[in-house]
Amino acid sequence: MNTNLIGTDIDRAAAALAARQLVGIPTETVYGLAANALNPEAVAKIFAAKQRPSFDPLIVHLAHLDQLRQYARQLPVNARQLAESCWPGPLTLVVKRQAVIPDIVTSGLDTVALRLPRHPLTRALLAQLDFPLAAPSANPFGYISPTRPEHVAAQLGEAVAYILDGGPCEVGLESTIVSFAGPKPQLLRAGGYAQEELEQILGQPLERNTFSSSNPRAPGMLAQHYSPATPLRLAEAYATQAPLAKRIAYLQFRADQAAPKWATKCFALSDSGNLAQAAAQLFSLLRTLDAADYDLIVAEKVPEVGLGRAINDRLTRAAAR
Numbered sequence: 001m002n003t004n005l006i007g008t009d010i011d012r013a014a015a016a017l018a019a020r021q022l023v024g025i026p027t028e029t030v031y032g033l034a035a036n037a038l039n040p041e042a043v044a045k046i047f048a049a050k051q052r053p054s055f056d057p058l059i060v061h062l063a064h065l066d067q068l069r070q071y072a073r074q075l076p077v078n079a080r081q082l083a084e085s086c087w088p089g090p091l092t093l094v095v096k097r098q099a100v101i102p103d104i105v106t107s108g109l110d111t112v113a114l115r116l117p118r119h120p121l122t123r124a125l126l127a128q129l130d131f132p133l134a135a136p137s138a139n140p141f142g143y144i145s146p147t148r149p150e151h152v153a154a155q156l157g158e159a160v161a162y163i164l165d166g167g168p169c170e171v172g173l174e175s176t177i178v179s180f181a182g183p184k185p186q187l188l189r190a191g192g193y194a195q196e197e198l199e200q201i202l203g204q205p206l207e208r209n210t211f212s213s214s215n216p217r218a219p220g221m222l223a224q225h226y227s228p229a230t231p232l233r234l235a236e237a238y239a240t241q242a243p244l245a246k247r248i249a250y251l252q253f254r255a256d257q258a259a260p261k262w263a264t265k266c267f268a269l270s271d272s273g274n275l276a277q278a279a280a281q282l283f284s285l286l287r288t289l290d291a292a293d294y295d296l297i298v299a300e301k302v303p304e305v306g307l308g309r310a311i312n313d314r315l316t317r318a319a320a321r
């Protein structure tokens with residue numbers, strides 16, 4: 001591997017992006033695979049590198065709140081309110097788009113997903129660029145998202161010109177996505193910003209995304225996603241019957257609780273039930289277990305509140321066949 005590939009040189013990252021190359025960028029949620037969002041040729045490289053289907057649109061990352069107008073054609077009052085309260089942070093807003101956003105970014109939709117990330121290195125990078133960054137999570141399509149620069153290097157090292165090293169991601173789960181394209185704000189993806197907090201700011205409940213993976217109006221919300229190569233199943237499937245596998249890694253929420261007897265080895269997402277800690281550990285631990293020699297990973301669901309909703313969403317998708 002090119003040892004010079006990972007570093008903290010913002011000028012080098014900016015130069016590569018200006019030359020239409022791909023760069024791995026740290027965000028507070030997960031690492032992104034970034035390209036100039038206004039250049040279709042650069043954005044096409046993202047889809048090729050990830051082997052991502054072209055019907056799955058990308059999030060556009062902004063440097064400043066003022067840029068909302070440039071890229072959003074309509075901005076409902078409550079969308080602006082969320083942006084002002086939650087940005088920079090793990091929240092993505094889907095709004096009607098301006099024509100400057102190329103079709104390849106939005107998969108031809110009339111809407112665009114916008115986000116202002118919180119990681120200081122990426123904020124400094126964005127401030128230096130005269131274009132926003134299109135960036136999906138920097139993993140091959142369908143696999144676990146990366147939360148460390150080494151994760152990006154291991155799988156997409158050949159595709160990127162550089163990886164900006166921002167250390168381990170603080171949140172560890174992708175951003176929460178809220179759409180303002182319809183009459184009422186709708187939650188498209190549970191994520192790093194708790195639904196309860198967003199509803200409190202909005203003063204109204206978010207509608208749930210009722211689309212299915214076969215419905216093209218919800219691209220990218222596929223039933224199966226975030227999957228390790230080792231089969232992963234939810235613990236609830238084995239409430240009365242032990243799994244038929246030899247080497248079983250058991251992923252539990254809290255270290256201070258008992259694991260089933262059939263588990264070969266037990267791994268905890270948190271010491272004593274802290275959801276933020278669990279979220280920050282999840283993807284990194286799944287990668288470690290996937291690289292180890294297990295036949296099966298069995299994961300417990302966590303409490304369905306706050307960040308727990310997003311953790312359960314990722315585990316459920318990882319377990320889907």
Ligand code: TXA
Pocket residue numbers: 027029030031032033056057058059092094106109111112113115117135136137138173174175177188218219220221
């Ligand atoms: O935390 C994050 O959001 C990370 C970091 C890198 O910012 N990015 C990320 O991107 O998770 P990605 O591509 O892995 O997931 C973006 C999701 C996809 O499921 C996509 O379908 C959805 O956002 N999306 C993008 N544009 C959309 C649109 N116009 N309407 C509906 N969904 C959209």
Ligand code: MG
Pocket residue numbers: 136137145
């Ligand atoms: Mg992704």
